[in-house]
Amino acid sequence: VDLVLFYGFAGLAIGASLVVIGQRNVMYSVLSLIASFVGLAGLYVLLDSPFAAVTQIIVYAGAIMVLFLFVVMLLNAPQEEPAVRRTLPLSIGGRPLRIGAIFGIVFLAQIVWALSRVGESRFAADPEVVDRVSSVRQIGVELFTTHAFAFEVTSVLILVAMVGAVALAKRNL
Amino acid sequence: LDPVLIAQILVILFTFFMVLNSAAVMVLMERKVAGWLQDRLGPYRVGPWGVLQPLADILKLLMKEELRPKAADTALFYLAPILSATAAFGAFAVVPWGAETTFFGLLPEPIKLQAADVNVAVLVIFAITSMGVYGIVLAGWSSNSKYSLLGGLRSSAQMISYELSYALALAAVLLLGNSLSLTDLVNQQQGYWFGFVPKWNIFVVPLAFVIYMIAGVAETNRAPFDFPEAESELVAGYHTEYSSFSFALFFLAEYVNMVTVSAVATSLFLGGWHGPFLPEWLGWIWWLVKLFALLFFYVWMRWTLPRYRYDQLMHFGWKFLLPLAVVNLLVTAAGVLYWG
Numbered sequence: 001v002d003l004v005l006f007y008g009f010a011g012l013a014i015g016a017s018l019v020v021i022g023q024r025n026v027m028y029s030v031l032s033l034i035a036s037f038v039g040l041a042g043l044y045v046l047l048d049s050p051f052a053a054v055t056q057i058i059v060y061a062g063a064i065m066v067l068f069l070f071v072v073m074l075l076n077a078p079q080e081e082p083a084v085r086r087t088l089p090l091s092i093g094g095r096p097l098r099i100g101a102i103f104g105i106v107f108l109a110q111i112v113w114a115l116s117r118v119g120e121s122r123f124a125a126d127p128e129v130v131d132r133v134s135s136v137r138q139i140g141v142e143l144f145t146t147h148a149f150a151f152e153v154t155s156v157l158i159l160v161a162m163v164g165a166v167a168l169a170k171r172n173l
Numbered sequence: 174l175d176p177v178l179i180a181q182i183l184v185i186l187f188t189f190f191m192v193l194n195s196a197a198v199m200v201l202m203e204r205k206v207a208g209w210l211q212d213r214l215g216p217y218r219v220g221p222w223g224v225l226q227p228l229a230d231i232l233k234l235l236m237k238e239e240l241r242p243k244a245a246d247t248a249l250f251y252l253a254p255i256l257s258a259t260a261a262f263g264a265f266a267v268v269p270w271g272a273e274t275t276f277f278g279l280l281p282e283p284i285k286l287q288a289a290d291v292n293v294a295v296l297v298i299f300a301i302t303s304m305g306v307y308g309i310v311l312a313g314w315s316s317n318s319k320y321s322l323l324g325g326l327r328s329s330a331q332m333i334s335y336e337l338s339y340a341l342a343l344a345a346v347l348l349l350g351n352s353l354s355l356t357d358l359v360n361q362q363q364g365y366w367f368g369f370v371p372k373w374n375i376f377v378v379p380l381a382f383v384i385y386m387i388a389g390v391a392e393t394n395r396a397p398f399d400f401p402e403a404e405s406e407l408v409a410g411y412h413t414e415y416s417s418f419s420f421a422l423f424f425l426a427e428y429v430n431m432v433t434v435s436a437v438a439t440s441l442f443l444g445g446w447h448g449p450f451l452p453e454w455l456g457w458i459w460w461l462v463k464l465f466a467l468l469f470f471y472v473w474m475r476w477t478l479p480r481y482r483y484d485q486l487m488h489f490g491w492k493f494l495l496p497l498a499v500v501n502l503l504v505t506a507a508g509v510l511y512w513g
Contacts, residue, residue: 027249027314034307054296062303063333066310070329073314073322136293136353 006046013039026072030065037061051136181284185266188287192265196428197227202465203472210476234424237417242317249315254415254422257308261429264301267294268436269356271446271457285356286457294355295343298437299336302392306332308426309394309411316414324410327483331391331398334490339388341498345381345505346374346441355437359445373444380501382442384494386470389434391490393427396475398486435467443467 016036023029037060044053143151201216201224208215216223241250271286291297306329313325350358364372375382391398407413412423439445443463446456481489 027246031249031307031311050291050293051296054293054300057300058296058303062300062306063336066303066306066329066333069307069310069314070326073310073326 002046006043009039009042009046011039012036013043027069030068030072033068034061034065037065051139176279177284180279184284184286185289188265188270189262192262192429192432193425195432196425197231199428199431199468199472200227200230202468203475206469206472207476210473231421234421235418239417239419240414242414246315246317249311250414251419253308253312253315254419254426255308256311257305257426258422258429260301260305260308261426261433264298264305264433265429265436267291267297267355268433268440269359269445270436270460272453287356290354290356293353295347295353295358295437295441298433299340299343302430302433303332303336305426305430308423312415312423313411316411318414320407320409320413321411324407324413327407328394328411331394331486331490334487335388335391335398335494338384338490338494338498339392341495341502342381342384342388343441345378345502348502348505348509349374349377355440355445359440359447362444363447371444371448373442375442378442378501378505380497381505382438384498384501385438385442386467387494388498389438390471390474391486393430393434395427395431395471397478397480399475399480431468431471432464435464435471438467439463 013036016032016039019032020029020036023032037056041053041056041061044050044056204226205215205223207213216226219225219229241247266289267287269285269287269290309328309332310325313321313323313328316322346358347353350361352358352361358374362371362373366372366376370376412420415423439460446460448456448459448462451458
């Protein structure tokens, strides 16, 4: 059963991600990204870490993607008449595409390198490790002791982004 | 086959069926209470006291013609109500409605009266209810109508704003209970102080309960926060273009969401199935009494208060309710640190 579920969720995650980049309609892209996140959450559940799964759904699928959808809805309101299908403006071609391709190749190399180092999964087998990963208490303790610095820096980063967004959007407050 | 497994599956089916029924009961209750509040009788023709009225309503809805605007996005237009209803039902799955039972010794080991006991239940409820907003947003977008779009936008803004206060109010209870499992949290509220005051969280963190209920009303888009469907401004908001079964699903989702929010409030603040006078195995009666008291409050509020203005809603949510929830959380945390 586990294997069937694994392939189901993995298939959902990968398939949906492919739709995200292959889809012209931004709305469908956003939705398939959500589906992909849900697939990932399912994989987390299979890895015995419901907390990670639920956080994945709350933070990504629940909060961030709603904002995405919000923006897309405002920018891309459907026309009254079913409009002629527009293709991507050609100006996106050229240099940004090439830079993107380079980044893609670098990312692929990184993933291949990372995967080759993992070998067999020695992570779900150890019950102590599983316990540590799935326990909310452990995550909290780790986050506020060992990783306190990274945690605080991240929150400062988010604060900076927020202030920046407000400053950009509201020139004259 | 394992009898425990069969019993658990039966409990799950029963839970699903009763949640479905609760929507029908709520429709009747809403119409009856609305009638009384307006000095009318409410529905009384179909069945004794109109108890079969929901059945008539459902039949009427199902026999209507299914309409779809020509310019609507077909796939999303039909996905939206399904998503809405699924999310509403899904969230209820982790709510326990009775103590563990062996059904008078019929089963070798006790089973839990709920669909799924998850150790991060409270977060699961969050996750699933936050998926519910997609149903409404998609309905608004895919209908390709300005009223729907405005309704969808309003609802997403409203739900994002109030989700924060909602979460912070819950966090206060989680601090008290030191657990994320609803079953644990309910069991901690067993017993009495001074012999007669039940150990319910509402007496420890009353402010959190008030914030939770206000944010819950906003989350479920009920009056006085029913902006996504404000009929005087937006015709019917996000479900303007829906009819027949698709509309019925939205309708169902709204009532099931109310039931879920009230059920969670019952578990977290009102001690779940624990109560005086009744033995443990009849705890579900207490649970139902508390649930329907909260649901009655919902209906009462809808027919008593006028709708807010949209900017008032946003001001109230961000500038009053959220700071209040943060202060409440801080005070609770300090209290837990001091006495705990």
